[in-house]
Amino acid sequence: MFKTRITEMFDIKYPVIQGGMQRVSTAELVSAVANAGALGFLSALTQPTPEALAEEIKRTQSMTNQPFGVNLTILPTLTPPPYEEYARVIVESGVKIVETAGRSPEPFMSMFNAAGVKVIHKCTSVRHAKKAEQVGCAAVTIDGFEAAGHPGEDDVPSMVLVPRAVDELDIPVIACGGFSDGRSLVAALALGAEAVSMGTRFLGTQESPVHGNLKKKLVEASELDxxxxxxxxxxxxxxxxxxxxxxxxxxxxxxxxxxxxxxxxxxxxxxxxxxxxxxxxxxxxxAGISAGLIYDIPTVDQLVSRMMQDAENIITSRLAAVVR
Structure with missing residues (x-):
């Protein structure tokens, strides 16, 4: 039922994405996401060296035969990691999907394009999303102000930022920031997005490789935490x-x-x-504001299945009853 340009472009069952999270997006979580029919991203820089990333990709490939990607966050630092070597490892490993964040992926686009790698760039503004489209990204993820991590300086929430990006771009838009369940998936699709990307909600799953105390904090949290x-x-x-x-x-x-x-x-x-x-x-x-909507710690498969069932019920029952 849920067919979008994102599901077709990346050959995934559901329009649900697990974004790359430092020290969290490892083979156990990413393979579970892939096996559940969604799209997961390893975090390249969680691995201390490009060689270690190659091994983590192999581990993930041994745990799933479904598509997954690698996140490469490009940040300005005094002693930058060997980004080009990490990018080359991704290409040589056979991974065909990359999520970039931070600086523009333009310096790496020729390498990725030559290998048939599709790039999703994470953006916090429409102007950055338009630049990502110009340099050849296949899709963009739009981070609203609700998102964990670095949501930018414009303070625009997803309810406005996502449809603004949809209005300005021809490539698919993925909504991020405040999305955690079937209700928010339906809302994102209504805004014109073609998938949702979640970090905090996947942090609160059984396969997430973090201490149980952190997961307990997520369950106890409100939207004010x-x-x-x-x-x-x-x-x-x-x-x-x-x-x-x-x-x-x-x-x-x-x-x-x-x-x-x-x-x-x-x-x-x-x-x-x-x-x-x-x-x-x-x-x-x-952690993002969506922590206030986390009430349990399911398996990844339970989370994704529940999201899709709830989304389908909302569309076919609740919304159908409203339109008369």
Whole structure:
């Protein structure tokens, strides 16, 4: 029933995507998503080297015969990872779908195009989405202000940003930010999107490789339990609200505050401790507003099946009853 340009382009059963998440999108989660009929993305930079990424791709391929992709997040840093080597590993592994984020994937498009790799670029604004279309991306993911991670500086929610992108683009649009169930899938399709991308909801599944304390926090959370940080530094990030994120936000409010004042608090190694040990106050961890809609920790297959059944029921029963 749910056939869109995204399901046809990537040969998947359902218009549901699991976005790449640092330290979370590993073979266990991604293969489960693929086997459930959705599209999952490994996180390339979770792997310490391009060689390690090649092994993780092989592990995933041994666990599913369904399509999956790799996320390559391209960020400006003083000591950048060997992005080109990671990209080459993706191509040589036979993976045909890449999700890029951060900077434009333009420098890698010729390599990906030559190998028949289709690129989805994550954007937080219509202007960036139009640029992604211009450089040859097959689709874009639009992150509304509700999303975890870096939702941009424009503060436009998905309800407006998604249809704005649909109006401006010819390539398919994937909705991200606040989507977590069958209701939000139907809403995204009504807005013109051709799939939804979820991070926080897949974080709260049995196959997600994070500590049970984190999953418990997601179930207990309301829509008020995320915190915006880095606003002062024009690099806004949405994370779960805990003592560390509140401390970071407080430091930012001080006159003359610089990123160096919070750098140790937000270090990736501290976030890794949260995910691995369940010490929820050790560092920051990413979560979107959709955490307020997580009421259980199902398997990935249960989550996807429930979403699709609920979406179908909404369209065929509830909405059909409204239109008379």
């Amino acid at each position: 995320t915190q915006l940080i880095f606003r002062k530094f024009r690099n806004t990030a949405r994370v779960f609200k805990n003592t560390i994120s509140l401390e970071v936000a407080g430091i930012e409010r001080k006159e003359g505050a610089e990123f160096s004042d919070v750098a140790e608090l937000v270090a990736g190694k501290r976030g890794a401790i949260v995910l691995e040990t369940g010490d929820m106050e050790q560092g920051i961890w990413w």
